[in-house]
Amino acid sequence: MMETGMGDWVTFFYQQMLFPLLNVGGILFGVLGLAALLIWVERRMVAVLQDRLGPNRIGPLGVGQLVADTIKMFFKEDWVPEFADKFTFIIAPAIVMAVALLGFAVVPMSPSIGIVDLNIGILFIMGVTSLGVYSILLAGYSSANKYALIGGIRTAAQTVSYEVYMGLSLMGVVMLTGSFSLRDIVNAQADLWFVVPQFLGFIIFTIAGFAETHRAPFNLPEAEQELTQGFHTEYSGMKFGMFYIGEYAGVVLASALIVTLFLGGWHGPFLPPLVWFLGKTFAVILFFILVGSILPRPRYDQLMAFGWKVMLPLSLLNMIVTAGIVLME
Numbered sequence: 001m002m003e004t005g006m007g008d009w010v011t012f013f014y015q016q017m018l019f020p021l022l023n024v025g026g027i028l029f030g031v032l033g034l035a036a037l038l039i040w041v042e043r044r045m046v047a048v049l050q051d052r053l054g055p056n057r058i059g060p061l062g063v064g065q066l067v068a069d070t071i072k073m074f075f076k077e078d079w080v081p082e083f084a085d086k087f088t089f090i091i092a093p094a095i096v097m098a099v100a101l102l103g104f105a106v107v108p109m110s111p112s113i114g115i116v117d118l119n120i121g122i123l124f125i126m127g128v129t130s131l132g133v134y135s136i137l138l139a140g141y142s143s144a145n146k147y148a149l150i151g152g153i154r155t156a157a158q159t160v161s162y163e164v165y166m167g168l169s170l171m172g173v174v175m176l177t178g179s180f181s182l183r184d185i186v187n188a189q190a191d192l193w194f195v196v197p198q199f200l201g202f203i204i205f206t207i208a209g210f211a212e213t214h215r216a217p218f219n220l221p222e223a224e225q226e227l228t229q230g231f232h233t234e235y236s237g238m239k240f241g242m243f244y245i246g247e248y249a250g251v252v253l254a255s256a257l258i259v260t261l262f263l264g265g266w267h268g269p270f271l272p273p274l275v276w277f278l279g280k281t282f283a284v285i286l287f288f289i290l291v292g293s294i295l296p297r298p299r300y301d302q303l304m305a306f307g308w309k310v311m312l313p314l315s316l317l318n319m320i321v322t323a324g325i326v327l328m329e
Contacts, residue, residue: 024115027104035248040066042289049293078237081143088142093235093242095135100249103128107256108183110266110273121182122174125257126167129212132250133159136221136231139243143234151230154300155221158211161307166208168315169201172322173261186265193264200318202262204311209254209288211307213247216292220300255284 040055040063047054055062080086106121108114118124133156140152174180176197177188185194195202211218222230232243259265259280266273268280298306 023113027109027113027115028101031101031104031249031252032245034252035245036066036070038248038251038285038289039069039244041286045286045289046293049290073238073241076237078239081145081234083144084234085142085144088138089234090239092135092139092142093239093246095138096132096246097242097249099128099132099135100246100253103253104256106182107253107260108186108265109256109277113274114183117181117183120180122170122180122185125182126163126170129253130159130163132212135246139235140231143231145234147227147229148231148233151221151223151227151233155214155231157304158214158218158221161304162208162211162311165204165307165311165315166212168312168319169204169208170261171319172198172201175319175322175326182260186260186267189264190267193262193267195262198262198318198322200314201322202258204315204318205261206258207311209258210291211303213250213254213288215247215251215288217295217297218303219292220297220303223297251285251288252281255281255288258284 043065044054044061055065058064058068080089103125105115106118106124108117136155136159137152140148140150140155143149173185173194176194177185179185179188188194214221221227222232227233232240235243256277259277263280263284264276266277268276271279
């Protein structure tokens with residue numbers, strides 16, 4: 001009886017306490033580690049595309065450059081301008097990190113790995129990612145710098161606009177699945193990935209993902225040639241580091257969502273589900289880097305016109321056609 005009781009207690013401890021902690025900790029530190037590693041990956045990949053060496057002095061293939069940059073970031077002077085709104089200036093970088101990490105709470109990485117399965121998972125993702133704009137707006141406003149302010153205003157207009165098309169592009173997936181749960185969406189792709197019936201929605205969501213993460217060619221909020229560094233011009237030290245890592249965490253989140261919603265999630269032959277999910281996600285991340293390296297940055301008015309004149313009609317068309325097909329079935 002005592003052995004049976006002890007076995008039940010051990011099982012309860014593992015299922016209810018240890019496994020959830022390992023799940024959360026593994027995802028949290030895995031995302032942060034991958035976001036940091038992407039700094040080196042992007043430098044090496046861009047160097048290959050431009051026929052140059054890239055990081056190559058510290059450690060094999062320059063991997064130690066990441067460590068050197070991290071040490072520099074920790075010990076660099078953490079300066080707050082005298083003319084800044086200090087509380088807002090300090091809190092803004094923390095918001096972008098929190099938002100990027102919170103989105104992973106509902107992303108299922110395998111049948112058994114994932115923090116929570118919400119029946120409103122897509123709505124949760126859209127709500128959380130929309131909060132990221134507050135971080136950049138507050139950073140631009142609190143810096144009391146004209147370049148930072150312009151970058152913050154650009155971010156607000158760009159993010160709010162492209163969130164509309166991002167949300168509309170997902171309605172086709174929701175209609176085909178009949179659920180807002182990301183786990184249900186992955187299970188519905190066991191036989192056919194949604195990138196096939198929802199190819200237009202996939203394209204729209206991917207473009208909106210570039211705009212949401214402010215990645216090139218949609219990095220107008222921090223355009224170096226015209227805004228110095230945009231909304232984080234006045235930031236240094238770990239505050240700048242939080243913006244920097246937060247951007248890469250956003251890229252990881254956008255890539256994981258593309259895989260979950262359109263590329264079958266963890267589904268694939270032979271290999272374990274987690275391997276498929278991570279492999280697909282890393283491939284999409286490399287696509288983000290590749291596109292940012294080869295496409296020129298548009299003018300701001302061209303970016304906004306493309307959104308409202310091209311992306312909005314196409315997303316509405318995709319939603320209407322999908323609704324018609326679902327009704328006919």
